[in-house]
Amino acid sequence: MLSISDFAVSFRTRRGEVQAVRGISFDVAQGETLGIVGESGSGKSVTSYALMRILDAGGTIKAGSAVFDGRDLAQAAERDMQAIRGREISMIFQNPRAALNPICKVGHQLEDVLKRHGRATRADARAKAIAALEAVRIRDAAARYDAYPFELSGGMCQRVVFAIALACGPRLLIADEPTTGLDITTQKAVMDLVRDLTRERGMSSILITHDLGLAAEYCDRLAVMKDGRIVETGPAAALFADPQDPYTRKLVDATPRPGASLRDLLPIEARTPLADHAPGDRALVQVRDLVKTYPGKSGPVHAVKGISFTIREGQSVGLVGESGCGKSTTSSMLVRLLDRTSGDILFDGFDIADIPADRFVRDKRRSQIQMVFQDATDSLNPRHSARQTIADPILRMSALRGAALQTRIEELATLCGLPLPLLDRFPHQLSGGQKARVGIARAIALDPKFLILDEPTAALDVSIQAVVLNLLADLRARLGMTYLFVSHDLNVVRLLCDHVIVMQGGEIVEQGPTAQVMDTPSHPYTRTLLAAAPKPPTTKTNETDTAAKSAAE
Amino acid sequence: MVGRARAIGIRLAQTVPVLIGVVVISFILTRALPGDPAVYFAGAMADEASIQQVREALGLDKPLMTQFVLYVGDLARGDLGRSLSTGQPVLTDLAMRLPASLELTLSALILSCLIAIPLGVLAAVRQGSWIDHLCRVLVTAGVSLPTFFTGILLVYVFYYLLGLAPAPLGRLDFLYFEPPRVTGFYLIDSLLAGDLETFAAALRQLALPTITLALFTLAPIARMTRAAMLQALSSDYIRTARAAGLSRGKVVFGYGFRNALLPVVTTLGMVFSFVLGANVLVEKVFAWPGIGSYAVEALVASDYAAVQGFVLAMAILFVTLNLIIDLSYALIDPRIGFDTK
Numbered sequence: 001m002l003s004i005s006d007f008a009v010s011f012r013t014r015r016g017e018v019q020a021v022r023g024i025s026f027d028v029a030q031g032e033t034l035g036i037v038g039e040s041g042s043g044k045s046v047t048s049y050a051l052m053r054i055l056d057a058g059g060t061i062k063a064g065s066a067v068f069d070g071r072d073l074a075q076a077a078e079r080d081m082q083a084i085r086g087r088e089i090s091m092i093f094q095n096p097r098a099a100l101n102p103i104c105k106v107g108h109q110l111e112d113v114l115k116r117h118g119r120a121t122r123a124d125a126r127a128k129a130i131a132a133l134e135a136v137r138i139r140d141a142a143a144r145y146d147a148y149p150f151e152l153s154g155g156m157c158q159r160v161v162f163a164i165a166l167a168c169g170p171r172l173l174i175a176d177e178p179t180t181g182l183d184i185t186t187q188k189a190v191m192d193l194v195r196d197l198t199r200e201r202g203m204s205s206i207l208i209t210h211d212l213g214l215a216a217e218y219c220d221r222l223a224v225m226k227d228g229r230i231v232e233t234g235p236a237a238a239l240f241a242d243p244q245d246p247y248t249r250k251l252v253d254a255t256p257r258p259g260a261s262l263r264d265l266l267p268i269e270a271r272t273p274l275a276d277h278a279p280g281d282r283a284l285v286q287v288r289d290l291v292k293t294y295p296g297k298s299g300p301v302h303a304v305k306g307i308s309f310t311i312r313e314g315q316s317v318g319l320v321g322e323s324g325c326g327k328s329t330t331s332s333m334l335v336r337l338l339d340r341t342s343g344d345i346l347f348d349g350f351d352i353a354d355i356p357a358d359r360f361v362r363d364k365r366r367s368q369i370q371m372v373f374q375d376a377t378d379s380l381n382p383r384h385s386a387r388q389t390i391a392d393p394i395l396r397m398s399a400l401r402g403a404a405l406q407t408r409i410e411e412l413a414t415l416c417g418l419p420l421p422l423l424d425r426f427p428h429q430l431s432g433g434q435k436a437r438v439g440i441a442r443a444i445a446l447d448p449k450f451l452i453l454d455e456p457t458a459a460l461d462v463s464i465q466a467v468v469l470n471l472l473a474d475l476r477a478r479l480g481m482t483y484l485f486v487s488h489d490l491n492v493v494r495l496l497c498d499h500v501i502v503m504q505g506g507e508i509v510e511q512g513p514t515a516q517v518m519d520t521p522s523h524p525y526t527r528t529l530l531a532a533a534p535k536p537p538t539t540k541t542n543e544t545d546t547a548a549k550s551a552a553e
Numbered sequence: 554m555v556g557r558a559r560a561i562g563i564r565l566a567q568t569v570p571v572l573i574g575v576v577v578i579s580f581i582l583t584r585a586l587p588g589d590p591a592v593y594f595a596g597a598m599a600d601e602a603s604i605q606q607v608r609e610a611l612g613l614d615k616p617l618m619t620q621f622v623l624y625v626g627d628l629a630r631g632d633l634g635r636s637l638s639t640g641q642p643v644l645t646d647l648a649m650r651l652p653a654s655l656e657l658t659l660s661a662l663i664l665s666c667l668i669a670i671p672l673g674v675l676a677a678v679r680q681g682s683w684i685d686h687l688c689r690v691l692v693t694a695g696v697s698l699p700t701f702f703t704g705i706l707l708v709y710v711f712y713y714l715l716g717l718a719p720a721p722l723g724r725l726d727f728l729y730f731e732p733p734r735v736t737g738f739y740l741i742d743s744l745l746a747g748d749l750e751t752f753a754a755a756l757r758q759l760a761l762p763t764i765t766l767a768l769f770t771l772a773p774i775a776r777m778t779r780a781a782m783l784q785a786l787s788s789d790y791i792r793t794a795r796a797a798g799l800s801r802g803k804v805v806f807g808y809g810f811r812n813a814l815l816p817v818v819t820t821l822g823m824v825f826s827f828v829l830g831a832n833v834l835v836e837k838v839f840a841w842p843g844i845g846s847y848a849v850e851a852l853v854a855s856d857y858a859a860v861q862g863f864v865l866a867m868a869i870l871f872v873t874l875n876l877i878i879d880l881s882y883a884l885i886d887p888r889i890g891f892d893t894k
Binding site for chain 1: 680787788789790792793794795796797798799800803807808811812885886887888
């Protein structure tokens, strides 16, 4: 149905031409789902925009053809493309809330598309728009018609985007990272819906994602992209079980999955033995009946409803839950950036909840409790070099100055695997992984006892996530730190944590040792979460590795 | 809708403390200014006794507090006092002169929007093209030429050299009669009276000062439109709209421009505020009987009642303007509720 050959796209930039896609070829058959997998910068999204001919200014198709139904999309006139977009080929996007016009009712946005492609007239547009909303299984569609995007949840917005994409009965759907930024249960609901509806209508689809596990679960065939080229294509299961290309193998290895250990995520040559870490018996952090209530427009909002837990010295505790469950509020209170409504936070036996957040800055325990933030880019001052960023907490909280300070900064950089020449670079000159290392180095600069990690790998590519997770494990063993790891990704939590706390609606629904919670969950919500996580097919790599190792011995 | 009406009511109520503050501050400021109106109005030949006589007549011998109480009492009755320099009640003066300024400012803003907004949109849609460069040149020229200079230049070229424009002597040539007063805007009043000849005459008088002011206000509006459009056009929802096959016009205007309106409206409000206060120079050049020149004359003469009346009128105008802008925000953007205040 779609046949792409030697397709190449390049962008004109100030620094000359950049080749984003360098001659790729693939086919999509009628009714088939193709997954295009790759890390950021691999050219997977550019490929889809080029197919739709909606590249940003400066992007052009340099070579090759993309034949859809007998027409070459690369050569088609803009007029013809406008008729093809939305009617023959349509797209859904990542960040669904931003993908909808914020000041326009969702029903009207649907009507625009229906009218444009002659599927509705002024008279029946409303009814058809509601029908399109019902088609993506939105309950109470007539009421949703009048909603603005900001009034809907992320998952609901993605359904609306999907409704717009399906409204005119296209034959090919391109889904560009459709679940990035959505909760794991929402991700499953959206992906199941996409799969069911495209199957029902006999549509073909292309799923573009960085998540190999997700692609493997929902696609018939996968194409792995790297630096604008396809390095490997094949049926999903086969590709996972026996990756041929070294890059595919690296990706498969780096994907967190049940049964794999932290070191298994790394390439074989980097799998040094992981140092043992055994949590002590002494309680470092004790949380008792912690409550946080925000004043809201319609009555108070109970973000955290009286939770209690204990973190022992040297322990790594995972705090898991979906957006709005109160996990970020909890971590902000623990790191003393936010004041609690009631309850105690005992740190080393002392109730730090009594110290107001704005006075805690000058408390001697400030240096003991540090945080690694979610967005490695936004949490760095863009005008500070890596060296200044790491020096910042030391200058504020300790007397270290001059040569000793520089020695300490270099020691921290080495500890975090940041090459010393990069210390004088600014955040925009660093890669995502390097920025994450700077953030970690800053957090451990004062030798904290307790480190709160707020989804530190959420914005990172999977291979870099693997490296950062291993770095965190090494640091923990070396410095004897205690971690609170906040995450929505159960597979990642399983790798790093000894103990898991599952939160829902401001309450702890289940907590216990990681293996117990993960393998024999007792609460239905935990089971839902576990069931929603994409399950990558079993890989051969683990067995082959052990076989190879034993053979070597 | 009930909630919204109530919210508008609350928003209106919030303007009351602002106005009270303005009354107090304008009273104190005028008293604090150097110069003694009694000396000024008693004349150059006056002796100590006659100055004292004038002072008593003006009520300036009373303690400050008493003066304030009297002033507020008059205000409550709608009496803004009598201007010493014109001899008219301040309210009458303002009613005469405010429409003149408003007519000039509004027509300048309308003209400026008609040029600046399409220019900004085109510059954003065709970024880097000749129209983008034209926009940049116009914007730079607009901000760098002071209004009194463009005003005099226009008068020199169109009146003195070409003879196309009438003499820059006020709102209407002395050949014509003022149209019957309804709104105080000559253009509207003459149309209401069906007097097309007067309308044309008023329009001719208005043309040059309007163009002068419009050139000045063009710059911020065009720049903001261009920036807001560029930002809107690079948004994710524009990509969605394009991927859905919507036509270019629909994408640019229906999706892009509507989203870009908010910052443009904000800029419009700001521009309106400063132009209303700053068009005194244009009024001077064109002998326009507006409120700006009135205020300057009153200030020079320490004409307390007139200055206070002017400040109060401007304050009410700004408060109303801000209210209108706030309300139009809520119309443009459903995300803005009144209750978030």
